[in-house]
Amino acid sequence: MDLRKLGSYGPSVSALGLGAMGMSDLYGGADEKESIATLHAALDAGVTLIDTGDFYGSGHNEMLIGRALAARDRSSVQLSVKFGSRRTPDGAFQPVPYDVSPAAVKDRLAYSLRRLNTDYIDIYRPARLNPHIPVEETVGALDEMRQAGYIRHIGLSEVGADTIRRAAAVAPISDLQIEYSLLSRGPERKILPVLRELGIGLTAYGVLSRGLLSGHWSASRPLAGNDFRAHSPRFQGDNLEANLRLVEALARVAERLGAGTSQVAIAWVLAQGTDIVPLVGARRRDRLTESLGALDLTLGEADLRQIEEAVPRDAAAGDRYAAPQMATLDSERD
Template identity: 75%
Template sequence: MDTRKLGTDGPEVSALGLGAMGMSDLYGPADEAEGIATIHAAIDAGITMIDTGDFYGSGHNEMLIRDALRQRDRDDVVISVKFGSRRSPDGAFQPVPADTDPAAVKDRLAYTLRRLGTDHVDIYRPTRLNPNVPIEDTVGAIAEMVQAGYVRHIGLSEVGVATLRRAAAVHPISDLQIEYSLLSRGVEAEILPAARELGIGVTAYGVLSRGLLSGHWRPDRALTGGDFRGQVPRFQGENLAANLALVDALRTVAASIGATVAQVAVAWVASRGTDIVPLIGARRRDRLQESLAAADLVLDEAALRAIESAVPAGAAAGDRYPAQQMAVLDSER
């Protein structure tokens, strides 16, 4: 697989990365053995970047990755870890600001290193901005961990332009992780240009819009307990019907170029620039293999015009998160 460099000072990684969240959490019941097999298949296919969070499955996702990497060379993989969200024993997210003060940075990193079974994290990032903790303090604490050798690079997640600039003034930032897809293009107006000005790469999550752009979503699909998409406006009622109509239009375009909806959606994000690495959130090997084919899909100008005609910017119905979560996104301010 081709590689891309994350920003001016970040690591070189595969052109597609693997998002591991769904193997442990938030999309309903998951199969641990299949998750490990999917990680192995991704590495065998040339994927070198795996993204996780210390709160995915309340630590389970990190341990899953640890178990998968026991049969692989740890140094062949770039592990990206988000931290900061707090959870209660029943799995519920606590409605408090992200845990990003300097003491928390070091404490949470210590547990992450133990769960991953490694002596360093390749990219460490706060999952959200805490308005009560200056980003300079958070980045400064991670920078101390870089100096100590426990972290290789510093990333950010879902922050706006002002926060990007303040953080980059403290320490080089490898990449900004943010939702970016045909249905979520808010990053294009100001955030993406600023990241490029600052030499910061982008790792794009949600490239299949949590399944809406997979080409496999059915309007009558019943969501199981623990699947947070049941709270996401884009999956509700008239919004869902409108969004699936966009998918049907995209399906026609995909068929005309001999690809699937998912492949076109992933390839479109990858086409936005060589400084962008789409994260494939596959939980199963078959879904992974389908999306991996996007790495070889070249979209010419005619195809790009057809894709954006099928799914115009701003066409998505409903917000990408529930209202209370949208309200705390620094990237949406």
């Protein structure tokens, strides 16, 4: 497994990371035994970066990861944790601004450390910006926890260029986590240039656009009510049909390359720069193996042109979140 360094200030991590959210939440039912087996398979394959959030499954995801890592060498794994989103006992997300206050930083961190059964977190980050709480206050509190040894690095998530600059003026930032894929290329406009100017890495989630780019999706696939995609604009009606036509075009390129559609989509993100680390959301070992195959795929300039002709910039039909969620994204203001 090749390693990539997350910016000037972050750790060296595996070139591909594993996002664990779907093992607990938002993508319908999951098999806990298979989830742990998938986490173990990822570690055995050389994946070192595991991403979670304290609100995934209202803490379930952290406890799952804690159990999976119990017999593993903690120093061989980098845990990336988001905080700030709030939920009710029935699992609903509270329609209130993200709690990323200095007090919340310390409180939520204490619970994450206990659930993960660790005494430090490698990268700790607010899940979203709260417009009523200056980012300088949040990052200042995170830096206190870094200096105290409870976290190793400070990350950001889904914030725009101006917020990145303000945060970086307070403390070293390892990386920005943001959705980035063939169907979501917004960060290329202003955000990615600022990250590179400041020496900040990018961890890309949604590289398969919630499964759309996997090559396994169909318009007839049923979705449970607790599946995020049942309410995602890109998975609705005419939008879905238009997006699947893009995937069909990508599949034809993948066939010429002798690779799977998902592998080409992941390899495209990998090819955008060594300062970018894609996160794959595999919940099963077979899907993990498929995703890891992207690391063996070398794309030349002609290959990249064909891929981007199949899925042109801004060709995606529908926003990546429903309107209420889009309104909370500081990153979308760029």
